[in-house]
Amino acid sequence: MPITVHCVRHAEGEHNLEPQDFxxxxxxxxxxxQAQCLALLNSGQIDQTRICVVAASPMFRTLETAHLVFGPALGNGHCNSQIQALADAQEVCDYPFNTGSDPLVLQARVSAANIPVDLSRVPEGWNTKPRGSRYFPARDTLETRARACREQLLELGRQLEKAGVVDPEIGLVAHGGILHFVTGDWEAAGTYSGTGWRNAEARSYTLIHTVEGASGEVKLVETVGSQERRGKRLNTEVTPEQEQGQEQLFELAMEAWENQGLHPLPLTSSAE
Structure with missing residues (x-):
């Protein structure tokens, strides 16, 4: 049974205003x-009656976006009523605006805003990114946690299937940079500051679990309907040639991000 993931970049945050305040x-x-969230909700692009679980980066703007965009789903009676915060879905870099709050502080903020969130997957220290840590902004660590994020989405989907849900659908709200790592799609990734995703843009994917290798691999493949909405070429599978092309697009994205004044991403988090 297919598992569909609707990925959403958070709506405009205070840090997105020009000039950007890092x-x-x-x-x-x-x-x-907030208006962008309501516009996405009212567009009907995502069928709220089909959503069974909503996940999000533990940053406040992503949790706000998830609550506004998926509010009807959270109250539809069969969806988990709490947003599942995933630390691995946090943004790429370690700028202050991409640094989250301590779990206790975050719990107080979301409680005050009446946002229902399950923070059980958010460990202490998730918002610190020293070199050598899981969250240090380097290509190897980012690819590792993007893979972990996909695996967590698969786990959520499998739990729904075991509960009898047919063709479960999941909402994921994250950030423009990490979404490129999570989806593996680097096309036009330098269109905006550090991303090719617009604020409050949604794209839909099928979660694919391959059986190659010792434990297999989890991938996201954009649905035909999602590609059509974006006016993109129609691809229903990821070929080796396409993966090689993505590597070239990644290099172009890194060059574009540096030209935008963003910190370059080292290949590895290990000490130099």
Missing amino acids: TLLDPKLTPTG
Whole structure:
């Protein structure tokens, strides 16, 4: 049975306003961002009656976005009523605006905002990114946690299937940079600051679990309907040639991000 994941980039946050303020810590959505969430909700692009679980990065703007975009799903009676916060879905870099709050502080913030969140997958230290740590912004660590994020989505989907849900659908709200790592799609990744995703943009994927290798691999393949909405070429599978092309697109994205003034990503998190 297919598992569908609707990936959403968070709506406009305070740090997205020009000129960008890199010193903001875990910023919230702007009024425009809140309106973007409601526009996505009202577009009907995502069938809220089909959503069975909503996951999100533990950053406040992603949790806000998840609550506004997937509010009807969270209250539809068969969806988990709490947003599942996934630390591995946090943003790429270690700028203050991409640094989350300590779990106790975050719990207080979401409680005050009446956002229902399960923080059981958010460990202490998730918001620190020293070299050598799981969350240090380097290509190897980012690919590792993107893989872990896909595996967590698969686990959530398998749990739904075991509960009798047919063709489960999951909502994931994350960030423009990490979504490229999670989806493996680097096309036009330098269109905006550090991403090819617009604020509050949604794309839909089928979660594929291959059986190659010792434990297999989990991939996300964009659905035909999602590609059509974006006016993209139609691909229903990922070929080796396409993966090689993605490597070239990744290099172009890294060059574009550096030209935008963002910190370059080292290949490895190990000490130099």
